[in-house]
Amino acid sequence: MxxxxxxxxxxxxxxxxxxxxxxxxxxxxxxxxxxxxxxxxxxxxxxxxxxxxxxxxxxxxxxxxxxxxxxxxxxxxxxxxxxxxxxxxxxxxxxxxxxxxxxxxxxxxxxxxxxxxxxxxxxxxxxxxxxxxxxxxxxxxxxxxxxxxxxxxxxxxxxxxxxxxxxxxxxxxxxxxxxxxxxxxxxxxxxxxxxxxxxxxxxxxxxxxxxxxxxxxxxxxxxxxxxxxxxxxxxxxxxxxxxxxxxxxxxxxxxxxxxxxxxxxxxxxxxxxxxxxxxxxxxxxxxxxxxxxxxxxxxxxxxxxxxxxxxxxxxxxxxxxxxxxxxxxxxxxxxxxxxxxxxxxxxxxxxxxxxxxxxxxxxxxxxxxxxxxxxxxxxxxxxxERFRLLRRLNEHGNSLEALIASLEKNPPTRVKGTAVFMIRTTNVIPFSLLHNLTHNKVLHERVVLMTIKTVDTAYVHNAQRVTIEQLSPTFWRVVTRYGYKETPNVENIFYLCGLEGLSFRMEETSFFLSHESVKLSKRPWYLRVRGQLFLALNRNALRAPDQFKIPPNRVIELGTQIDI
Missing domain, CATH: 1.20.1740.10 (Amino acid/polyamine transporter I)
Known part of the structure; x- marks a missing residue:
């Protein structure tokens, strides 16, 4: 043996x-x-x-x-x-x-x-x-x-x-x-x-x-x-x-x-x-x-x-x-x-x-x-259950391109600085952006939609980590890729973005995150048990600021209630 x-x-x-x-x-x-x-x-x-x-x-x-x-x-x-x-x-x-x-x-x-x-x-x-x-x-x-x-x-x-x-x-x-x-x-x-x-x-x-x-x-x-x-x-x-x-x-x-x-x-x-x-x-x-x-x-x-x-x-x-x-x-x-x-x-x-x-x-x-x-x-x-939640978050059907075009044509009140909206999936409007426009009725002078992806390789070379795309004069999309053996870090992302010409100053940047309050919809008992397990795990999961090493004093969380 x-x-x-x-x-x-x-x-x-x-x-x-x-x-x-x-x-x-x-x-x-x-x-x-x-x-x-x-x-x-x-x-x-x-x-x-x-x-x-x-x-x-x-x-x-x-x-x-x-x-x-x-x-x-x-x-x-x-x-x-x-x-x-x-x-x-x-x-x-x-x-x-x-x-x-x-x-x-x-x-x-x-x-x-x-x-x-x-x-x-x-x-x-x-x-x-x-x-x-x-x-x-x-x-x-x-x-x-x-x-x-x-x-x-x-x-x-x-x-x-x-x-x-x-x-x-x-x-x-x-x-x-x-x-x-x-x-x-x-x-x-x-x-x-x-x-x-x-x-x-x-x-x-x-x-x-x-x-x-x-x-x-x-x-x-x-x-x-x-x-x-x-x-x-x-x-x-x-x-x-x-x-x-x-x-x-x-x-x-x-x-x-x-x-x-x-x-x-x-x-x-x-x-x-x-x-x-x-x-x-x-x-x-x-x-x-x-x-x-x-x-x-x-x-x-x-x-x-x-x-x-x-x-x-x-x-x-x-x-x-x-x-x-x-x-x-x-x-x-x-x-x-x-x-x-x-x-x-x-x-x-x-x-x-x-x-x-x-x-x-x-x-x-x-x-x-x-x-x-x-x-x-x-x-x-x-x-x-996480897949079910993400599907519910992305099913509102609004077009990101149409929203950006509308905001560029008829902008709300603009304030100085950079707003980074963390988004799980590209081409989807983050709830935090919608809530910020609905309740605060303001928009930063520069808006970055940031997606952090985990790929199925252990490591990603820094030359392939960050992809930057300008969506409009004031809107940018940043997609970062990390291996499953790596820990995402926004300071490292900002450094790599700076090398590509998109510079950030942490003290002038605000991170907007969505905080979902999840409720279970009517479902069979065995799926309800699985849903309750997911809720327990979700309540005790590491929060995004700690997960991505975001300075706590730069984070703004906007909540929404989701039925899954």
């Missing part, structure tokens, strides 16, 4: 599908839908959102099961310490989530040496055990695995549900490309992580050959008695760091979902001046912390969580295989026979793993499925 799934599938094949260095299931969705027809795009979006939802389910369980499994070494040290495992796990994870605001870069300066030491230690422990029972190396012969499957057909199928635990976090490798880069991940895996993991897994097998009773905890029993406490401490630190990988991955996934319009705007903080991919999202960090703590307190033991683990991971793996092969065929123009062959091979591995884990549904597997379902409902509800 380490070779086929991690090394070949993800690091050699899937990681080729990056969008300006960004990875993750939503990146695959965006790439796969770029050249697809409308019907196929809709299917790709649904598949991608399901995969993203599975990843959210995985992220909640991974820190809990990792930290608890490490701290359960306390039972070997002293069985009476078992009662302290859950409280210690909560304390450790609290510290981990508290330091997230310092960013991946700051955290990695502490974590990197610890992880290097961790892999060296577990590799040496495994090597020491292999020397004591070298016959374990017979397992390198694939005939043993084939014979096991032929002799124990039912048992071997159920065993696949446990095998997947050896490749947990593989999806986070792909999602974390934007944080660490493609080549550092590959170098670390092939030079350090893979060799040490193989040695340790074979070492545990060798230990079980010598002492079958060590099955209760073969990892910690690899160490001599004097090294148990240092190994316990090192394991706790290592599992915390492993949890960091999936937390960073969910930050990246959430930012993509926000910019692609599947989650409401939220505060995204950049934690590095050098790496745009290093971010921190406070609301996601603390919601995830609450969910992880609830899972730990509810399940209380890593073996219970292990039963819940696997469905989300393998479900995401199946979807990743489908989308990555779609990208290979449509975007990279690989031969159809080659992509179909690769997809068949990948699914022959991923589908049995997913099917084997389905038996865990009633023993805890319902948890990631429930979490994934909740995230899928949230993302689809926000996208569909």
């Amino acid at each position: 380490l070779i086929i799934v991690v090394s070949l599938k993800y690091l050699s094949f899937v990681m080729r599908a990056d969008n300006a260095g960004e990875g993750g299931i939503l990146t695959l969705m965006s790439l796969a839908g770029r050249y697809a027809s409308d019907k196929k795009t809709a299917l790709v979006v649904v598949i991608g959102l399901i995969g993203g939802s599975f990843f959210y389910g995985e992220v909640v369980i991974t820190p809990a099961v990792s930290v608890m499994s490490a701290l359960e070494g306390l039972e070997i040290l002293a069985p009476s310490l078992e009662a302290y495992i859950v409280p210690c796990a909560v304390v450790v994870l609290t510290i981990l989530f508290c330091i997230q605001k310092h960013g991946t870069g700051g955290v990695s300066k502490v974590f990197a040496p610890i992880m290097l030491l961790w892999f060296i230690v577990i590799g040496l422990l495994g090597f020491r055990s292999i020397l004591a029972s070298p016959q374990v190396l017979y397992a390198l012969n694939p005939s043993w695995a084939i014979g096991f499957f032929l002799q124990y057909k039912s048992l071997s199928f159920f065993a696949l549900g446990a095998v997947v635990l050896a490749i947990t976090g593989v999806e986070a490798l792909y999602a974390d490309m934007g944080h660490f880069g493609k080549m550092p991940i590959r170098y670390a895996w092939f030079t350090v992580v893979l060799p040490c993991l193989v040695l340790n897994y074979f070492g545990q097998g060798a230990l079980l050959l010598r002492n079958p009773e060590a099955i209760k905890n073969p990892f910690f029993l690899l160490a001599p008695d004097w090294a148990l406490i240092p190994l316990l401490i090192l394991a706790a630190l290592a599992t915390v760091i492993a949890s960091q990988a999936v937390i960073s991955g969910v930050f990246s996934l959430t930012r993509q979902a926000v910019h692609l319009g599947y989650l409401p705007p939220m505060r995204i903080l950049h934690t590095s001046d050098m790496e745009a991919g290093q971010i921190y999202i406070p609301v996601i960090n603390w919601l995830l912390f609450i969910a992880v703590v609830m899972v730990i307190v509810t399940f209380k033991h890593s073996s219970n969580l292990a039963a819940a683990y696997g469905i989300a991971v393998t479900g995401t793996m199946v979807i990743t295989a489908i989308l990555s092969c779609t990208v290979a065929y449509q975007n990279w123009h690989w031969p159809k026979i080659a992509t179909v062959t690769i997809l068949t091979i990948l699914l022959c591995i991923d589908v049995p793993l997913f099917t084997a884990n389905l038996i865990k549904v009633f023993s805890g597997g319902w948890l990631p499925l429930l979490l994934g379902l909740c995230m899928f409902i949230i993302m689809t509800s926000w996208k569909s």
Whole structure:
């Protein structure tokens, strides 16, 4: 599994599908839908959102099961310490989530040496055990695995549900490309992580050959008695760091979902001046912390969580295989026979793993499925209801060109300065402009209709970011484009406009924004529930001035009531 799934599938094949260095299931969705027809795009979006939802389910369980499994070494040290495992796990994870605001870069300066030491230690422990029972190396012969499957057909199928635990976090490798880069991940895996993991897994097998009773905890029993406490401490630190990988991955996934319009705007903080991919999202960090703590307190033991683990991971793996092969065929123009062959091979591995884990549904597997379902409902509800709102805002039917011509011919009272009206769609009259004319009956001497768009690429070059069009002697249209990995900033937009000949002075500019008070029209109960969810998300969404870095003292909000 380490070779086929991690090394070949993800690091050699899937990681080729990056969008300006960004990875993750939503990146695959965006790439796969770029050249697809409308019907196929809709299917790709649904598949991608399901995969993203599975990843959210995985992220909640991974820190809990990792930290608890490490701290359960306390039972070997002293069985009476078992009662302290859950409280210690909560304390450790609290510290981990508290330091997230310092960013991946700051955290990695502490974590990197610890992880290097961790892999060296577990590799040496495994090597020491292999020397004591070298016959374990017979397992390198694939005939043993084939014979096991032929002799124990039912048992071997159920065993696949446990095998997947050896490749947990593989999806986070792909999602974390934007944080660490493609080549550092590959170098670390092939030079350090893979060799040490193989040695340790074979070492545990060798230990079980010598002492079958060590099955209760073969990892910690690899160490001599004097090294148990240092190994316990090192394991706790290592599992915390492993949890960091999936937390960073969910930050990246959430930012993509926000910019692609599947989650409401939220505060995204950049934690590095050098790496745009290093971010921190406070609301996601603390919601995830609450969910992880609830899972730990509810399940209380890593073996219970292990039963819940696997469905989300393998479900995401199946979807990743489908989308990555779609990208290979449509975007990279690989031969159809080659992509179909690769997809068949990948699914022959991923589908049995997913099917084997389905038996865990009633023993805890319902948890990631429930979490994934909740995230899928949230993302689809926000996208569909937001589309419904925008359609209602744009259906008044008035012509922008006719309004501008009328205002130029019979202008209202003009005042000094520049008015920037934020507009979501070009060629549509913003409600804020209509309300300003209706109630204030004035117009600034220069009017700019500004649209900020998010495109399906990670970055947009500054030379292509701003498009300026003069609609009349006093009206201008400015369209700006940002990648889903970027954060819009009006000061940067003004600077780029100045290079194109349209200069602004912030102290002489007023931003007019529409504030919609949304009400639900009569609809079936299930659509009303979805509408209520949208209203709750909309009330707590990041406001436009904070989203676009507009100085608060330059903002004027004009409200309107909309029924959807």
